[in-house]
Amino acid sequence: MIPIAGSAYTYTYVTMGEFVAWIIGWDLILEYLIDAATVSVGWSRYTVSLLEDVFSTNFSTAFTQAPIIFNEHTHEFTVTGNYFNLPAVVIFLTITVLLMFGIKGPARVNAVAVVIKIFVNLFTTMLRCLKR
Structure with a gap:
């Protein structure tokens, strides 16, 4: 088996x-x-x-x-x-x-990293839109 x-x-x-x-x-x-x-x-x-x-x-x-x-x-x-x-x-x-320290710590770090990435993407998109 x-x-x-x-x-x-x-x-x-x-x-x-x-x-x-x-x-x-x-x-x-x-x-x-x-x-x-x-x-x-x-x-x-x-x-x-x-x-x-x-x-x-x-x-x-x-x-x-x-x-x-x-x-x-x-x-x-x-x-x-x-x-x-x-x-x-x-x-x-x-x-x-x-x-x-287990999987919860890296999961939290990953969640924070994703939020930061989304914020940076939105911020740069807004800057590009304002630049036009």
């Missing part, structure tokens, strides 16, 4: 056994870790750009960029001399702590 609800781990456990499910479980953990880190780096770029625009300053790249980058032209990894991406780490840890 296959479960109605569950993750890939649950389905694999029922259909293929514990060992394969264990591999799938660790695969999911690694996937979520890489996904969260990638999203954090993307948000970090936006955050740094916003803060630089708001405060009219330039932040040091030593704490806002990765210590190793991939050069797409030469197809090589390059050491940049930077330490680590501090905004990405802060964003990653903030989201992690938020999710540790």
Whole structure:
């Protein structure tokens, strides 16, 4: 009998056994870790750009960029001399702590974010209408 609800781990456990499910479980953990880190780096770029625009300053790249980058032209990894991406780490840890407290916290944050997005969309639409 296959479960109605569950993750890939649950389905694999029922259909293929514990060992394969264990591999799938660790695969999911690694996937979520890489996904969260990638999203954090993307948000970090936006955050740094916003803060630089708001405060009219330039932040040091030593704490806002990765210590190793991939050069797409030469197809090589390059050491940049930077330490680590501090905004990405802060964003990653903030989201992690938020999710540790259950689903109600992120649901509230999501609801607030949706309200802000709607307000910004309405505001920019009104500005465009008034500009014409």
